[in-house]
Amino acid sequence: MLRKFHLAFGIICIAILTGLGAAFLSWLIHHIEVLSFGHSESQYPIVTDHTTPTRRLLSMLIGGVIVAICLCLLQTKGRAVVGIKGILSGKTAPFIENCLHAILQIVGVGCGAPIGREVAPREIGALFAQKCLNYFHIDAKWHTPILASSAAAGLAAVYHVPFAGAIFALEILLGSFSIPFALIALSISLIATLVARITVDSSAFYHTIQIDGSLNTILFSALVGLVVSLPATWFKKQSNWAETSRYKGYSLLWSLPTVFLISGVIAIFLPEILGNGRSAAQTAFNHQITLLIAIALFFAKWFAVIMTLKGGAFGGTLTPGLSLGAILGLIVGLLCQYIFPDVPLAAMTLSGACAFLAVSMQAPLTAFALVISFTAQGYDSYLPLITAVTLAMGLHYFVKKASA
Numbered sequence: 001m002l003r004k005f006h007l008a009f010g011i012i013c014i015a016i017l018t019g020l021g022a023a024f025l026s027w028l029i030h031h032i033e034v035l036s037f038g039h040s041e042s043q044y045p046i047v048t049d050h051t052t053p054t055r056r057l058l059s060m061l062i063g064g065v066i067v068a069i070c071l072c073l074l075q076t077k078g079r080a081v082v083g084i085k086g087i088l089s090g091k092t093a094p095f096i097e098n099c100l101h102a103i104l105q106i107v108g109v110g111c112g113a114p115i116g117r118e119v120a121p122r123e124i125g126a127l128f129a130q131k132c133l134n135y136f137h138i139d140a141k142w143h144t145p146i147l148a149s150s151a152a153a154g155l156a157a158v159y160h161v162p163f164a165g166a167i168f169a170l171e172i173l174l175g176s177f178s179i180p181f182a183l184i185a186l187s188i189s190l191i192a193t194l195v196a197r198i199t200v201d202s203s204a205f206y207h208t209i210q211i212d213g214s215l216n217t218i219l220f221s222a223l224v225g226l227v228v229s230l231p232a233t234w235f236k237k238q239s240n241w242a243e244t245s246r247y248k249g250y251s252l253l254w255s256l257p258t259v260f261l262i263s264g265v266i267a268i269f270l271p272e273i274l275g276n277g278r279s280a281a282q283t284a285f286n287h288q289i290t291l292l293i294a295i296a297l298f299f300a301k302w303f304a305v306i307m308t309l310k311g312g313a314f315g316g317t318l319t320p321g322l323s324l325g326a327i328l329g330l331i332v333g334l335l336c337q338y339i340f341p342d343v344p345l346a347a348m349t350l351s352g353a354c355a356f357l358a359v360s361m362q363a364p365l366t367a368f369a370l371v372i373s374f375t376a377q378g379y380d381s382y383l384p385l386i387t388a389v390t391l392a393m394g395l396h397y398f399v400k401k402a403s404a
Helices: 002-037 053-077 084-088 095-111 119-136 140-159 162-174 179-196 215-244 249-269 278-286 291-310 318-336 345-361 364-375 379-403
Strands: none
Touching: 002 053, 002 095, 002 119, 002 140, 002 179, 053 095, 053 249, 084 119, 084 140, 095 119, 119 140, 140 162, 140 179, 162 179, 162 364, 215 291, 215 318, 215 345, 215 379, 249 291, 278 291, 278 318, 278 345, 291 318, 318 345, 318 364, 345 364, 345 379, 364 379
């Protein structure tokens, strides 16, 4: 009984620390965005709104130089940073270096780097959990589920998506479902999310209309699921290549400023590519751009993400992948409008986001839970979104088996 109480107390402490870490990172990116753009995403979901090309370009250039110098020093002078996979495998992460690594990710994205910010809170969550597990001498059999749940709770806390965070832990990080694991994942995500509310807004991350579950909507969502499947597969392959072959060490002193500057130049014409993907996705959800602009934004965002990762930056592909799927869904919808004027564009953008995310993450349940949580969609949206995810994943595996 005492050991169970000890375990429960340790889990609560880990969840609180994870939530505090997520709250700090959210506070930090808010202030960096204000410095960079004059306001943050909490004020303008499309953070580049009301900014000038000069300000966007300077923000990217200055941010690229700062992150390059700091990351170079971290890699050449500090102890080797241990990623989430390393922590889950039992490697001990250096506390200071890992914290600085997470902070630099937030600085880069806050300045406009077109990659996700979700890896930083996940790393912080896993780092705090590892320290607490050792401090409380918790039984080794619980280490992996607690570490995975804490990493996922970091994601849950910064986006206020506790259920999606728990699913992320079980489906992606653990790859295993059981009652004890689910209880740990849900508990840590819930507590961390509640704690992080000291700086994190609890409202929906993306603003879009509620979609219906009519047969017409389901059919168009099915079409989107089939269309986005192969592009999502290619995006996953390219992002994996960029992450495994990124520039390191002293090469960062020229590679990172260069790729940040290139993104800044592209943002003169397509400012929505900057940031973690929220601006691009929200632009798609608003349905207020032309077909040609949507196509240009899709390829520009894709290129900027891969280029930034290859250039040596660290960050996620979750929100960028969601944004690419939303834009591609919008493109399909705008094309269909030439034949079917009553195309449900909202459903097609949401279905594109959900299906693209499912394939690029190889996690259909997590993708569904995230999109529902991000957009506060109701029950009527479940059938269209599940249809899109099922067909996208099905086509992905069919092509994979056929080419094996």
